[in-house]
């Protein structure tokens with residue numbers, strides 16, 4: 448189904464998936480409708496906040512990996528969400544001070560907060576875009592002015608593909624994005640899992656700005672087809688290159704993640 452406009456109108460009444468996630472993370476950029484919906488999800492799966500925090504931790508480690516170990520200095524973060532702690536540009540610039548970041552989202556509150564946050568950072572931009580239109584994102588003149596598509600970049604699809612329905616061709620979207628970047632680029636991806644603990648919460652998302660489409664490990668792994676997953680491969684959030692080998696706290700949370708290279 449081809450439903451959403453390129454960047455959605457501001458709507459404080461319909462629970463919004465980005466603002467619900469902000470609430471899980473303890474942020475302030477959410478409304479009563481978001482909090483009520485988020486509390487219903489937490490009621491069904493009490494570890495929802497932990498899941499969001501574990502995802503942010505994975506994102507930080509993956510950006511550090513791309514910047515420090517691969518030497519990538521450009522980041523295209525689609526479905527970037529509201530600014531929180533350890534934002535991608537902060538993590539990347541800590542490793543590579545010249546790192547450039549383009550955040551893309553369709554939610555107006557994300558766009559306005561992003562623009563305000565970044566007003567003084569010339570290396571980071573926020574642009575409106577819909578992941579369901581990957582060809583428009585990579586053709587955006589502001590984005591192409593900011594990121595050099597002739598050099599490797601990291602494409603971040605972190606906790607966003609589960610808002611894309613099968614009929615919107617999420618695998619084709621990932622392929623189109625990775626075809627648009629040069630070899631040596633990396634894909635950073637995380638995705639909620641079709642786990643019985645999460646299933647009941649999807650009815651809350653049915654009435655939110657996007658449905659939640661939970662997928663199996665095999666379906667999530669298929670997003671990496673044609674790419675080379677780096678060690679340790681597709682894992683649960685806590686097992687992807689944990690800061691300490693002794694730390695396995697997020698290991699049983701229902702989401703998978705991975706980082707892959709375009710050869």
Ligand SMILES: C[S@@+](CC[C@H](N)C(=O)[O-])C[C@H]1O[C@@H](n2cnc3c(N)ncnc32)[C@H](O)[C@@H]1O
Pocket residue numbers: 464465466468502503506525526527528529551552553554557576577578579604605606607610657
């Ligand atoms: C759960 S948040 C994830 C934020 C961040 N990537 C992270 O993992 O911490 C999902 C974000 O994706 C955005 N989003 C949902 N559908 C989208 C689409 N079709 N195109 C662009 N952004 C989208 C939402 O507005 C929200 O900000």
